[in-house]
Amino acid sequence: MGGAIQDGVSILERPPEVEDRAALVHWEGDSVCGKKGTQVATLVERNTRFVMLVKIDSPDGVTTANALIEAIKNLPDALKDSLTWDRGSEMAGHERIAFESKMDIYFVRLVALGNEAAMRTPTACSGGTSPKEPISPNLRRKR
Numbered sequence: 001m002g003g004a005i006q007d008g009v010s011i012l013e014r015p016p017e018v019e020d021r022a023a024l025v026h027w028e029g030d031s032v033c034g035k036k037g038t039q040v041a042t043l044v045e046r047n048t049r050f051v052m053l054v055k056i057d058s059p060d061g062v063t064t065a066n067a068l069i070e071a072i073k074n075l076p077d078a079l080k081d082s083l084t085w086d087r088g089s090e091m092a093g094h095e096r097i098a099f100e101s102k103m104d105i106y107f108v109r110l111v112a113l114g115n116e117a118a119m120r121t122p123t124a125c126s127g128g129t130s131p132k133e134p135i136s137p138n139l140r141r142k143r
Contacts, residue, residue, distance in 0.1 A: 005087045008094060008107040018082060021047045025081035027103070031056065031064070031090050041068060041090075045079070061092030072101040082106060 018026045026046045033039050039056035041064065054071040057063050072080065082104045085091050091107075098105045 005089075005091060005094065005107055008087065008091075009105065011084055011106045011108050014082065014084065014104075014106045018046070018084075023081070024048060024079055027080075027083045029068070029083055029085045031059065031088060033059065039090075041071075043068075043071065043083070056090070059090045061090060064090040065093030065097050068097050069100045072097075072103065077102065084108065 017023060024045060024047050028044045028046060029041060031039060031041045039059050041054040041056055043052040043054060044050070052071055054067050056067050072083075080101060080103050083097075083101075084106045085094070086108045091097075091105075094105045094107075097103070
């Protein structure tokens, strides 16, 4: 699945100020597939942990891009700088999302096993509170 993203900018190239969570302009994103083909994207602001849920009608890159652009355009420009996501195929339209949302998009390195905490969104954290196991073995809580 990591090959779906062409010309993605690595999380290693994010500016250092993203890590300190001081500014209200940096976001993390993830997508979740539910029952009966339903999908939702989470957008989480890194400082306040404010969460936006975005309904995705289909997990393809075009549909996901359309939904994310629509959601992000409702944010004030002063609250938009960067978005960090994994390398799932749903982000194949990342260049268009970046252009239309005026946000820099960075991608998590999937080869850095053990660093999954770098992308700890409420979606990932729900694995520890849900009675079912998370879909990804990398999101399992260490006990």
